[in-house]
Amino acid sequence: MHKATAYHDALGDHFAEHAGTSPYNAYTDRPAMLRLAGNVSGARILDVGCGAGHYAAELSARGAQVVGVEGSATLLRHAQAHVHGQAELFLHDLEEPLGFAADASFDGAVCALVYEHVRNRVQLLGELRRVLRPSGWLLISTTHPTADWGHFGGSYFSHDWRDLPIGDRQLSIHYQRLPLETFLNELLAAGFVLQQLIEPRPTADLREIDEAAYNKLHQAPSFLAVRLQRP
Numbered sequence: 001m002h003k004a005t006a007y008h009d010a011l012g013d014h015f016a017e018h019a020g021t022s023p024y025n026a027y028t029d030r031p032a033m034l035r036l037a038g039n040v041s042g043a044r045i046l047d048v049g050c051g052a053g054h055y056a057a058e059l060s061a062r063g064a065q066v067v068g069v070e071g072s073a074t075l076l077r078h079a080q081a082h083v084h085g086q087a088e089l090f091l092h093d094l095e096e097p098l099g100f101a102a103d104a105s106f107d108g109a110v111c112a113l114v115y116e117h118v119r120n121r122v123q124l125l126g127e128l129r130r131v132l133r134p135s136g137w138l139l140i141s142t143t144h145p146t147a148d149w150g151h152f153g154g155s156y157f158s159h160d161w162r163d164l165p166i167g168d169r170q171l172s173i174h175y176q177r178l179p180l181e182t183f184l185n186e187l188l189a190a191g192f193v194l195q196q197l198i199e200p201r202p203t204a205d206l207r208e209i210d211e212a213a214y215n216k217l218h219q220a221p222s223f224l225a226v227r228l229q230r231p
């Protein structure tokens with residue numbers, strides 16, 4: 001039996017409590033990904049692993065019609081409270097096909113800091129390709145392989161599943177570290193076209209709030225983010 005990767009119970013509550021203000025999520029990953037999304041007004045968007053609903057709320061506020069799926073019942077509850085009925089959210093394990101979605105039924109999909117948790121990534125990418133319309137876009141952010149190398153050491157080229165302690169260190173997240181080569185080639189092998197790759201740095205407003213975090217995240221990347229197109 002595989003260890004669960006969805007953020008259940010206390011881990012879900014911890015993520016929900018911090019995702020709104022964390023230097024990593026609120027000031028680095030999310031602003032970068034939302035910039036990559038561009039104008040989403042009128043777009044139908046799938047939020048893949050919607051967590052506490054921060055993306056779903058923001059994309060809805062920008063005029064998108066959002067469907068979000070999440071594997072943790074704890075986080076789904078947080079997300080529902082967050083979006084105030086502005087997005088359709090439901091429980092779904094991303095190791096399973098996206099059977100709820102018709103072919104070519106989405107203009108875009110956002111998969112923020114979820115990809116590295118998923119084992120059956122070939123299936124997930126195939127399903128995302130199926131549910132996106134031709135010329136639809138897919139945004140994926142993930143942990144930067146050099147950040148993982150710093151956390152876990154060993155070989156940069158390791159594909160190990162690891163546990164990264166977070167918060168008070170009694171909690172940890174479980175994911176697979178991937179070299180850049182593996183990450184990018186999986187996306188290309190699934191038939192997506194790479195349009196843009198960025199190594200997000202925090203926005204200027206973090207400097208006022210937490211200068212140490214701002215400086216740290218400007219020195220070494222935590223995340224990678226890509227914009228892909230479904231041909």
Ligand SMILES: C[S@@+](CC[C@H](N)C(=O)[O-])C[C@H]1O[C@@H](n2cnc3c(N)ncnc32)[C@H](O)[C@@H]1O
Pocket residue numbers: 005006007008015019025048049050051052053054055069070071072075092093094095111112113114117118
């Ligand atoms: C780092 S959080 C990111 C959440 C959200 N995308 C954001 O950026 O705020 C990772 C999310 O992936 C979800 N997740 C991990 N494995 C999953 C799976 N197999 N099925 C569905 N969700 C999963 C977790 O429960 C968690 O909400």
